[in-house]
Amino acid sequence: MMSRENAGGKIAVNPRLGEAAYEALRDRISRGVYRPGDKLTVRSVAETLGVSSTPARDAINRLTSENALVYAGPKTVIVPILSEADLKEVTVIRIALEGLAAEEATKHCGPLDVERLKALQIQINLGLERRDYASVLWHNKEFHFHVYAQSRLPRLVNLIDAQWLRVGPSFYGLYPEFAEERYGVRSHEMAMDAIEEGDSRALRAAFEADIRMGYLRLRSAVRARSSA
Template sequence: MSGQFTFQTLEHENLGNTVYGQISEALIKGRFAPDARLTIRDLAQSLGTSVTPVRDAILRLIQDEALVQKSARDVRVPVLTIGRYREIRQIRLKLEGLAARESALKATPGDIARLRELIERNEQAIQDENWLEALELNQTFHFALAEIANMTVLRGILYRLWLQMGPLIAESYQAGGRVMIDHHYPVLRAIEARDQDAAERAIADDIGEAGKVILERFALREQGMMDR
């Protein structure tokens, strides 16, 4: 998914935070595949900035465990182990379940309309086989729950988890197809009904079903059957 992606040229004063934000968003949205090598010069050229803010952003992302440094000149997107994936999934089940519960209490009609629109747009993107857009809309839907819940600390924690999960979800999204969106409907219905328990169950089902697809990818990789 990384071959056709280009960054927007930067014009902001605070280049350090802006560069960090753009590279982070690219990771979350799966613009870089697992084990992709990132070079500071290429990123700086794409972003239209000097190498210094890019280098600083890369160091921050290594600290966030969103990137790994193999050597002085080799920085890569990590390839998650199945154990680490299971741990992150378990944490997401709890935290995104909390976000869904709070959303069921706090969602306004405008929030519900936004969630419905995200699902409809995702349906269209899947139908059009526009997997980059579908993936981005999926991520936006999940983050919207924390925003509706008005839990900024929770959103920050989820952001860091998705930094690590984004490339893996992107790698599996096309294979999952409709499975990756089917449970968004019961999430929406539960929030409309202000049913906290149903909202939590629905988001857990969503994460769990997507997880089955991801685990299948792990199995294929172990068998050496996945294209690199």
């Protein structure tokens, strides 16, 4: 499991401040610290992370180049507010990449992986009951990426991670109403069944269904916001 330490965002010991700042900022974005539309400045990030402006600027630039942050003006970078077209595009990209990862992962998944996924699903269900949505989102991501990691295609996983970072903040904005619907429970069960049967097509289909489900929810939220 990924480390859950350092949740505040402060930089730990790392000889390369730029890299550390990048990871810390990425972590904050993926955890929902920022909301879509929030503005990030070099100096504010530098102060938050406890570094000087050079590594802070490095981190912001890098996140911007992968569209995890976007320009809202020549001197203004914000957490992206996804338009309906953006959402549609990121969804077809996710289906292509995550579908591929899931299919490739089937070859390398064993009973231990199913056990791990079951444990994660229990955590997800627990979070839903307790209305601990940060936990739900966290364990949901763990669930997906545990499978993707089995593809043994590390750059593909990085690419997928970058897409999640783009939609993450919008997802946070959706909770808590969103989570009430037990979103993802069914498709996760489909996924676990597919792995047990070694059916790569079914595993792909399960993740595709999961992504499409999330897309529909997010789209209706975007529409509700744009009409308001």
